[in-house]
Amino acid sequence: MNYAEFQKQMNITKKSICKEIYLQNRDSIRIKKEETVIRNLEKIFSAAMKIANRKGFQGMSMRDLSKKAGLSLGALYAYFASKDDLLNMMQHQRRAIVIRTLEECFDTESDALEKLETIIQIHLYLSEAMQPWFYFSFMEAKNLSKAQRGKAVASSRSSEKLIADIIKEGQETGQFRVQDHAMSASLIKAMLQDWYLNHRKYARRKVSVDQYMDFILEYVMAFLGKK
Amino acid sequence: MNYAEFQKQMNITKKSICKEIYLQNRDSIRIKKEETVIRNLEKIFSAAMKIANRKGFQGMSMRDLSKKAGLSLGALYAYFASKDDLLNMMQHQRRAIVIRTLEECFDTESDALEKLETIIQIHLYLSEAMQPWFYFSFMEAKNLSKAQRGKAVASSRSSEKLIADIIKEGQETGQFRVQDHAMSASLIKAMLQDWYLNHRKYARRKVSVDQYMDFILEYVMAFLGKK
DNA sequence: GTCTATATACGGATAGAC
DNA sequence: GTCTATCCGTATATAGAC
Numbered sequence: 001m002n003y004a005e006f007q008k009q010m011n012i013t014k015k016s017i018c019k020e021i022y023l024q025n026r027d028s029i030r031i032k033k034e035e036t037v038i039r040n041l042e043k044i045f046s047a048a049m050k051i052a053n054r055k056g057f058q059g060m061s062m063r064d065l066s067k068k069a070g071l072s073l074g075a076l077y078a079y080f081a082s083k084d085d086l087l088n089m090m091q092h093q094r095r096a097i098v099i100r101t102l103e104e105c106f107d108t109e110s111d112a113l114e115k116l117e118t119i120i121q122i123h124l125y126l127s128e129a130m131q132p133w134f135y136f137s138f139m140e141a142k143n144l145s146k147a148q149r150g151k152a153v154a155s156s157r158s159s160e161k162l163i164a165d166i167i168k169e170g171q172e173t174g175q176f177r178v179q180d181h182a183m184s185a186s187l188i189k190a191m192l193q194d195w196y197l198n199h200r201k202y203a204r205r206k207v208s209v210d211q212y213m214d215f216i217l218e219y220v221m222a223f224l225g226k227k
Numbered sequence: 228m229n230y231a232e233f234q235k236q237m238n239i240t241k242k243s244i245c246k247e248i249y250l251q252n253r254d255s256i257r258i259k260k261e262e263t264v265i266r267n268l269e270k271i272f273s274a275a276m277k278i279a280n281r282k283g284f285q286g287m288s289m290r291d292l293s294k295k296a297g298l299s300l301g302a303l304y305a306y307f308a309s310k311d312d313l314l315n316m317m318q319h320q321r322r323a324i325v326i327r328t329l330e331e332c333f334d335t336e337s338d339a340l341e342k343l344e345t346i347i348q349i350h351l352y353l354s355e356a357m358q359p360w361f362y363f364s365f366m367e368a369k370n371l372s373k374a375q376r377g378k379a380v381a382s383s384r385s386s387e388k389l390i391a392d393i394i395k396e397g398q399e400t401g402q403f404r405v406q407d408h409a410m411s412a413s414l415i416k417a418m419l420q421d422w423y424l425n426h427r428k429y430a431r432r433k434v435s436v437d438q439y440m441d442f443i444l445e446y447v448m449a450f451l452g453k454k
Numbered sequence: 455g456t457c458t459a460t461a462t463a464c465g466g467a468t469a470g471a472c
Numbered sequence: 473g474t475c476t477a478t479c480c481g482t483a484t485a486t487a488g489a490c
Contacts, residue, residue, distance in 0.1 A: 031455065040455095055369060058285035062484060075456050077485065139366065142282060182432065183442050187418055190425075194417035205409065215410050223449040258473065267473095289466060301468080302474050310466065 003125055003209050010101060012129040018042045021093050028085075030078040037079070043069045044079060045090065049132040057087060057140045087140060088148050094133045095155050101126055102159075112170030116220070119163060120188065121213060127196040128209040134196040160185050167224065176224040184224065191216050230352055230436050237328060239356040245269045248320050255312075257305040264306070270296045271306060275313065276359040284314060284367045314367060315375050321360045322382050328353055329386075339397030343447070346390060347419065348440060354423040355436040361423040387412050394451065403451040411451065418443050 001009070018041040022034065031037050047068035051060040062083060066073045080086045105122050107114070127134040141152050164185035170176035195202065195212055202212065228236070245268040249261065258264050274295035278287040289310060293300045307313045332349050334341070354361040368379050391412035397403035422429065422439055429439060 033455085036455075053369075056283060056285050058283050059370065061482080063482085072457050073484090074458075074486080074488095078455070081485095083484070142280075143286065180442065183434070184446075186421070186425075186428070187443070187446060190418050190421035191414055193421070193424075194413070197420075198413075198417075201413070207410070215407065216414070219411075219414060219446075219450050223446050227454070260473085263473075288464080290464090299475050300466090301470095301476075304467070305473070308467095 001121075003128060006121075006125045007129060010104075010125075010129070012097070012126070014042050014046065017093065017097070017130075018045065020096070021045075021089060024093070024096075025080075025089065028081060040069075040071060040075075040079060043071065044076065044086075048086065048090070049136055052140065053132055053135055057136075057143055084145065087143060088145065090133070091137055091140070091144060091148060091152065094130065094137050095151065097130070098126060098155070098159070102162075112166055112173060112175050115166045116163070116170065117217060119166065120192065120216060120220075123159070123192045124195055124209055124213050124216075127192070131196050131199050135199065138193070138197060160189050163188055170224070175226075177226060179224065184220075188216070188220060191219070228348075230355060233348075233352045234356060237331075237352075237356070239324070239353070241269050241273065244320065244324070244357075245272065247323070248272075248316060251320070251323075252307075252316065255308060267296075267298060267302075267306060270298065271303065271313075272317065275317070276363055279367065280359055280362055284363075284370055311372065314370060315372065317360070318364055318367070318371060318375060318379065321357065321364050322378065324357070325353060325382070325386075329389075339393055339400060339402050342393045343390070343397065344444060346393065347415065347443060347447075350386070350419045351422055351436055351440050351443075354419070358423050358426050362426065365420070365424060387416050390415055397451070402453075404453060406451065411447075415443070415447060418446070 015038065018038045021041055022029065022037050029037055031040070044065070047065055047070075048057075048060065051064050051068055062073055062076060066076055069076070080089060101122060102119075106118060110118070137152070141149060144152060164181045167176060167179075167181040167184050171178050171181065195209070242265065245265045248268055249256065249264050256264055258267070271292070274292055274297075275284075275287065278291050278295055289300055289303060293303055296303070307316060328349060329346075333345060337345070364379070368376060371379060391408045394403060394406075394408040394411050398405050398408065422436070
């Protein structure tokens, strides 16, 4: 599967994301007509991401957002209770999609090498399809409420542990060379992270996500692979 | 040279950093007694870093800062003209120290492998000695004025180019395997970056900066080294 | 469902006493 | 050098008209 196929199969579009958010927050959203809600959520999140990723969530005023989203100040508050609420919604949704996609794509039957390739692929493809979301998540994690921040840390740790466990498994079956698996997982995460934190750099150099993936895999296997 | 020796030799202490800042901003700082200025700058920067790295520079109010630094609101403005000014001061100083240290430590006579080891070492040691500064720099780069942001991007690019050029050199002299040098440099940067962006993670696992450095070098050489 | 107008609080920054 | 008191703009959030 390459990135284009992944996109089709997973259907990660602005619209589908907003629909999910709508379904999860039906109670707190005052507007009731589904079509209207989804259309406006798209405008709100798209605008919020653009402004916040340029000058930070705290630096974005509700007036900025209202202007860019094309909705009045008053109308915005029909979709969320407060600015913090908006932040939590965005962060929560990003995590939920990662978890769901991992569950859908991850094959526990395959061997360690296949698993490692898959998990690197999923992380990269997701962070490509939702790059502004991933960037936003990382940069604004510190502004979350304590409870939400705890969830963010837990989610990040568990995804790193997943990678470390796969490496360990490969070492036990003799597929990989024996190296510090926790540290190896950390470095892999660092490289995955760079794809969405420094996304512009790679765009400028015309590096595609598939090229980046191949390069990471080569790099990782030079270290972990048997000679 | 290990990290402890580096620290002694380079003398990167809060006090020495603040003295440098004082000397560079003598004109705009209204207080004239050097000792007082340095003592208060230490309090100000230390407090600013603590607050901003927890809730962002925009999220830090001048009242927060005044309280944490132990100086009144009015007194703060004797040391910088505006909040933005404070931001620029911090960012500029971090870059200046990196540039100076690179110039001091970098030996153009040595071969590519030594150069690569040195540049990884300097970056790691500096980001260890000034971790809050590096973290702050990355997270708040987007809040800089256009001119300052341009400088930040240029500085980041040139340090990546330095690494890429070293790899290229090593490939030309036959020390390294031929691989995409720009991409290799990117991945190395990503791993260096992780040391200060996810510093707490490594502290929790009791990974020292020297251990991290050794691990990166092993990793990189598995890829670049001749078999 | 969406708007405009506004309540209320908090932000950065300064003036002037000590 | 440092403080307190204050100016004034802008922030979030809400009320109520349409």
